[in-house]
Amino acid sequence: xxxxxxxxNSGHGWFKLSLLIFDMVIVLASSIIALLLRNMIFIxxxxxxxxxxxxxxxxxxxxxxxxxxxxxxxxxxAMESGSDILLVVLKGVFIGVVLASAIEYSMRIHFFPRxxxxxxxxxxxxxxxxxxxxxxxxxxxxxxxDRILVIGNVKDxxxxxRRIKRREYNIFSSIVGVLVPxxxxxxxxxxxxxxxxxxxxxxxLDKVISKFNINRIIVVSxxxxxxxxNKLHNSSNSDVRIEVLPGIYEILIGRxxxxxxxxxxxxxxxxxxxxxxxxxxxxxMDIVISVLLFIIxxxxxxxxxxxxxxxxxxxxxxxxxxxxxxxxxxTIHKFRTMKVGSERENRxxxxxxxPRITPVGRILRKYHLDELPQLWNVIKGDMSLVGPRPExxxxxxxxxxxxxxxxxxxxxxxxxxxxxxxxxxxxxxxxFKLKYDLIYIYNRNLLLDIMILLRTVRVVFxxxxx
Numbered sequence: 446x447x448x449x450x451x452x453x454n455s456g457h458g459w460f461k462l463s464l465l466i467f468d469m470v471i472v473l474a475s476s477i478i479a480l481l482l483r484n485m486i487f488i489x490x491x492x493x494x495x496x497x498x499x500x501x502x503x504x505x506x507x508x509x510x511x512x513x514x515x516x517x518x519x520x521x522x523a524m525e526s527g528s529d530i531l532l533v534v535l536k537g538v539f540i541g542v543v544l545a546s547a548i549e550y551s552m553r554i555h556f557f558p559r560x561x562x563x564x565x566x567x568x569x570x571x572x573x574x575x576x577x578x579x580x581x582x583x584x585x586x587x588x589x590x591d592r593i594l595v596i597g598n599v600k601d602x603x604x605x606x607r608r609i610k611r612r613e614y615n616i617f618s619s620i621v622g623v624l625v626p627x628x629x630x631x632x633x634x635x636x637x638x639x640x641x642x643x644x645x646x647x648x649x650l651d652k653v654i655s656k657f658n659i660n661r662i663i664v665v666s667x668x669x670x671x672x673x674x675n676k677l678h679n680s681s682n683s684d685v686r687i688e689v690l691p692g693i694y695e696i697l698i699g700r701x702x703x704x705x706x707x708x709x710x711x712x713x714x715x716x717x718x719x720x721x722x723x724x725x726x727x728x729x730m731d732i733v734i735s736v737l738l739f740i741i742x743x744x745x746x747x748x749x750x751x752x753x754x755x756x757x758x759x760x761x762x763x764x765x766x767x768x769x770x771x772x773x774x775x776t777i778h779k780f781r782t783m784k785v786g787s788e789r790e791n792r793x794x795x796x797x798x799x800p801r802i803t804p805v806g807r808i809l810r811k812y813h814l815d816e817l818p819q820l821w822n823v824i825k826g827d828m829s830l831v832g833p834r835p836e837x838x839x840x841x842x843x844x845x846x847x848x849x850x851x852x853x854x855x856x857x858x859x860x861x862x863x864x865x866x867x868x869x870x871x872x873x874x875x876x877f878k879l880k881y882d883l884i885y886i887y888n889r890n891l892l893l894d895i896m897i898l899l900r901t902v903r904v905v906f907x908x909x910x911x
Contacts, residue, residue: 460580460584460617461519463580463584464519464576464577464580465510465519467576467580468506468509468510468513468573468576469506471569471572471573471576472502472505472506472509472569473498473502474572475505475565475568475569475572476498476501476502476505476565477498478564478568479561479564479565479568480497480498480501480561482564482568483558483560483561483564486560501557501561504545504556504557505557505565508541508544508545508548509537509538509541509569511540511541511544512536512537512538512539512540512541512542512543512544513533513534513537513538513541513573514537515537515540516533516534516536516537516540517533518530518533518534518536518537518573518577527574527578530574530577530578530581531574534570534573534574534577535570537573538566538569538570538573539566541566542562542566545557545562546562590617590618590619591617591618591619591660591661591686592618592619592621592657592658592659592660592661593618593619593620593621593659593661593662593663593706594621594622594623594624594643594653594654594657594659594661594662594663595620595622595623595624595640595662595663595665596623596624596625596626596662596663596664596665596666597625597626597664597665597666597690598625598626598666599625599634599637601665601666601690602623602625602637602665602666603637603638604665605663605665605690605709606620606623606637606638606640607638608709609706609709618661618706620640621640621643621657621658621659622640622641622642622643622653622657623636623637623640623641623642623643624642624643624644624649624650624653625637625642625644626666643657654685659685660684660685660686661685661686661688662685662686662687662688663688663689663690663706663711664687664688664689664690665689665690666690684856686713687713688711688712688713689711689712690709690710690711691710691711691712719889719890723889723890723891726891727829727891727894728826728829730830730891730894731823731824731829731830732823732824734830734898735820735823735824735830736824738817738820739820739821739824742817742820745814745817746780746817746818749780749805749809749814749817750780752805753780753781753803753805753806756803756804756805757781757784757785757803757805757806758785759781759784759785760781761780761781762778762779762780762781762818763778763779763780763781763782763783764776764777764778765777765779765837766837766838767835767836767837767838767859768835768836768837768838768841768855768859769827769828769835769855769858769859770855770856770857770858770859771855771856772852772855774838775822775827775828775835776827777819777822777827777828777835778818778819778821778822779815779816779818779819780806780809780814780815780817780818781803781806781815782802782803782805782806782807782809782810782815783801783802783803783806784801784802784803811908812905812906812908813904813905816861819861820861822861823861826858827858827859828858828859828860828861829857829858829859829860829861830860830861830862830894830898831860831861831862831863831885831889831893831894831897831898832857832858832859832860832861832863832885833854833857833859833860833863833865833882833885833886834859834860834863834865834866834878835859844875844879848875848876848879850879850883851875851879853879853883853886854879854882854883854886856886857886857889862897862898862901862904863881863882863885863897864881864882864884864885864897865878865881865882865885866901866904867897867900867901867904868881868900869881885897
């Protein structure tokens with residue numbers, strides 16, 4: 446099965462949409478001018494231009510759009526200069542005229558007046574050319590292009606930069622600099638293909654990323670990718686995307702998505718954030734399901750509160766500070782399941798027969814009923830229904846120091862349930878729990894969220910909690 450190629454920067458879609466909208470305006474203006482000129486030049490008694498526009502506008506736009514699409518006039522990655530833009534616009538308009546003529550000939554109709562077609566083509570070319578130049582220039586100033594650091598030996602970097610500079614129009618990305626592991630091979634060079642060499646050696650990687658605001662790394666030579674990823678995940682620069690120029694091994698394993706920079710194929714080792722619509726729908730789903738569950742379980746929660754109050758001394762609820770998304774602390778709410786003062790021991794519960802647990806608490810923990818008040822945390826927005834479990838501040842600091850890549854899980858809201866909870870068990874080590882969390886973070890989608898929620902129902906009824 447052939448690999449699926451995609452453009453790396455999410456701005457490509459918005460850029461093409463903006464071009465399409467401006468094209469619609471250009472076609473309208475070109476149609477009006479072409480009809481006015483036709484009436485002035487060819488028609489002794491001109492008709493109503495705006496009545497004709499209602500007839501000609503939509504077919505003109507559809508045929509021109511198809512011509513521009515065939516000419517690849519929406520793909521700025523393949524354009525080096527303004528002359529390239531002019532060339533694809535000319536091709537697109539020419540193809541559109543040929544298509545219109547072919548349709549008319551094959552269907553034996555004369556829909557477009559000949560004078561209109563000729564004048565429309567002549568008028569639309571400069572409009573489309575200047576529109577694309579203006580939109581491209583405006584996009585470069587207003588958008589935030591990827592700031593790229595290229596890592597590799599001198600020969601590989603030189604080959605890749607030469608290809609990119611020959612093909613890339615530089616709207617969506619900017620190659621900020623080069624990092625060469627072997628300083629000996631530089632032979633006093635300060636740049637490669639005009640791109641400055643920022644450092645020689647991986648030791649300065651974190652400093653280079655911070656100083657030059659790098660958000661994308663491209664590795665073009667064989668190296669230890671795992672070491673590079675771990676290094677970034679343990680730093681404050683864990684949001685940097687890493688892509689590699691694939692060798693045979695990378696191509697053979699699995700079926701990864703490939704991204705393109707100019708005509709250079711790349712495999713992305715790190716993952717992009719999910720689309721904005723997913724985050725919106727997920728938040729709506731969190732609120733709707735949590736409110737419904739809160740209302741449905743309210744009678745049960747009142748009974749649980751009374752049972753706790755009648756069987757043990759102390760408050761009904763247990764409040765605790767946990768670490769949320771982007772390392773922001775928040776207060777979590779649970780039904781109290783342990784004797785007052787047990788928290789001072791500051792150790793996790795790993796045994797269902799732990800003497801600190803109250804009789805009612807044992808039942809609540811077994812069926813995860815002690816976590817029902819956390820629905821309020823979900824409604825407030827501190828948590829989501831699905832995500833990594835929020836850790837205590839003390840445990841979080843320890844894991845952050847000793848578990849490589851642990852800060853990565855704080856990119857998303859913590860969850861009431863998650864992949865680690867429904868597939869792992871209570872004895873799972875933090876290192877393995879992190880792997881579950883990262884699998885979820887890098888592959889999250891609505892179907893996966895729903896599947897985890899359904900599996901959570903089964904876990905609750907099995908009574909496997911402690």
